[in-house]
Amino acid sequence: MTNTVVRRVLPPVVLGLVALLVWELGVTLARIQPYLLPAPSAIGKQLAVVFPSLWVAMLATGLNALIGLVVGSLMAIVFALLASRVRVIDHIIAPIVAAIAVVPIVALAPVLTTMFGATSESPRRVIVAIVVFVPVFVNTVRGLRQMLPVHRDLMQAYAASNWQVTRMVTVPGALPYIFTGLNIASSLAVISAVVAEYFGGLQNGLGSRITSAAANSAYPRAWAYVLGAIVLGLIFFTATLAIEKLATRRR
Amino acid sequence: MSAVDVIGVSKSFAVKKATVVALDDVSLTVKAGEFVSLIGPSGCGKSTLLRLIAELDSPTSGSIAVFGKTARQARLDQSYGIVFQSAGLLPWRSIAANIELPLTLHGVSRTARRERVAELVELVGLTEFASSYPEQLSGGMQQRVAIARALAERPGLLLMDEPFGALDEMTRERMQAELVRMCAETAAAVIFVTHSIPEAVFLSDRVVVMSPRPGRIRAVIDIALGDVRGEKLREEESFFAGVTAVREALHGAPESTAATNAARGVDSR
Numbered sequence: 001m002t003n004t005v006v007r008r009v010l011p012p013v014v015l016g017l018v019a020l021l022v023w024e025l026g027v028t029l030a031r032i033q034p035y036l037l038p039a040p041s042a043i044g045k046q047l048a049v050v051f052p053s054l055w056v057a058m059l060a061t062g063l064n065a066l067i068g069l070v071v072g073s074l075m076a077i078v079f080a081l082l083a084s085r086v087r088v089i090d091h092i093i094a095p096i097v098a099a100i101a102v103v104p105i106v107a108l109a110p111v112l113t114t115m116f117g118a119t120s121e122s123p124r125r126v127i128v129a130i131v132v133f134v135p136v137f138v139n140t141v142r143g144l145r146q147m148l149p150v151h152r153d154l155m156q157a158y159a160a161s162n163w164q165v166t167r168m169v170t171v172p173g174a175l176p177y178i179f180t181g182l183n184i185a186s187s188l189a190v191i192s193a194v195v196a197e198y199f200g201g202l203q204n205g206l207g208s209r210i211t212s213a214a215a216n217s218a219y220p221r222a223w224a225y226v227l228g229a230i231v232l233g234l235i236f237f238t239a240t241l242a243i244e245k246l247a248t249r250r251r
Numbered sequence: 252m253s254a255v256d257v258i259g260v261s262k263s264f265a266v267k268k269a270t271v272v273a274l275d276d277v278s279l280t281v282k283a284g285e286f287v288s289l290i291g292p293s294g295c296g297k298s299t300l301l302r303l304i305a306e307l308d309s310p311t312s313g314s315i316a317v318f319g320k321t322a323r324q325a326r327l328d329q330s331y332g333i334v335f336q337s338a339g340l341l342p343w344r345s346i347a348a349n350i351e352l353p354l355t356l357h358g359v360s361r362t363a364r365r366e367r368v369a370e371l372v373e374l375v376g377l378t379e380f381a382s383s384y385p386e387q388l389s390g391g392m393q394q395r396v397a398i399a400r401a402l403a404e405r406p407g408l409l410l411m412d413e414p415f416g417a418l419d420e421m422t423r424e425r426m427q428a429e430l431v432r433m434c435a436e437t438a439a440a441v442i443f444v445t446h447s448i449p450e451a452v453f454l455s456d457r458v459v460v461m462s463p464r465p466g467r468i469r470a471v472i473d474i475a476l477g478d479v480r481g482e483k484l485r486e487e488e489s490f491f492a493g494v495t496a497v498r499e500a501l502h503g504a505p506e507s508t509a510a511t512n513a514a515r516g517v518d519s520r
Binding site: 150153154157159160172 | 337
């Protein structure tokens, strides 16, 4: 047991440490300027210095990502349920989703900032919700259409209502697909919440800290905040995986 | 009252602008408590006939009555239980939860459900697997769960569409013997679709032999082997006589091949 854990955990950890060492040595020996690539030790030092404000920024961005993720996913699942049940709605939604999928939504950030005002968190949350909608919707619709003919016959033989079929067969069967969408969406939520801050508005999140540090040529500090964004993304991703484990163990 | 009355039923499907006649003027009566097998080559419409009785499809013409009601009303009243070739268990529900699915759907109370499930797992010999999940069971055991589920609401009619078709020969013979025992306990009429002649003879009071394109009843053969049917029966002269009778009805010279071709719809084979 411990043996397998060691075998699975040790190699990536060792690889990571080796990479950091090579990075550190490379930067020092080749005298690479900090604005090109700061050394890991310099980033680490900054991390300790800015940690209190990094923590606050992570909470601000994390909350935006979470609200956007929850709202966008719920809307996607509800619309997917409607689309899988009512053909007309499917015909209406499918092209709209295709259109949303190709729009660079973070590019709407300046427009939304004007719309909601520069002191509002709403633009970021709206952006996250829209970005998250597409993968969750597409995967959920696919999952809801996976019903086996034998299950359909069986439920018809039982004279089950549409709602019963949805609750007992379609949704539990679609759960693995829904979670595939949510896994993709969880990382997208953090990325889009960070990037949306690049376009102005409130200066309280990771994205705004990264831009202001870079603007002040404080590159190790910018990298420290990037590290914070990476950690935030990992938290979202693993949390979704954990919820998936809980939900699909016994549907 | 008879369990099933099929009167002059035809069913045709539209396939790529052509019409395939799956059933042509089929009539059949199944008495209460009677075990009737439908046998015939692929495309003879035996599964279609079963689906029409279950009202999973509706006939093009003719009428079907189940316990004197329309097929639709019988389905809404849950007058029959049904078993398909694949068990069709819900993989995320335990064996007990799969068996009680119809009871849950029809609002039976939790305590009543628990009692009925206990009886049913006992009936199909899976008591110790009640809290297992379908993936942990063999194909034969899964099919027993499907039978228990079909019997959950004590239907007077059991419709079975090649329920043992995907099982190996040994499991299959054991399942047949168990089915004979269960039918004796439940007194339900059974309509049993199969490809296997010995299976049909072993189980049935009557074997309905069908012919394809268009699906018609070619012969109905009475199997007088009594109600008690054990493994020994498979080696008895009377059993072989039944097998021979069904085989001859199946493979016997078809009446006037050329003359009926025009009326046979599209011959795709």
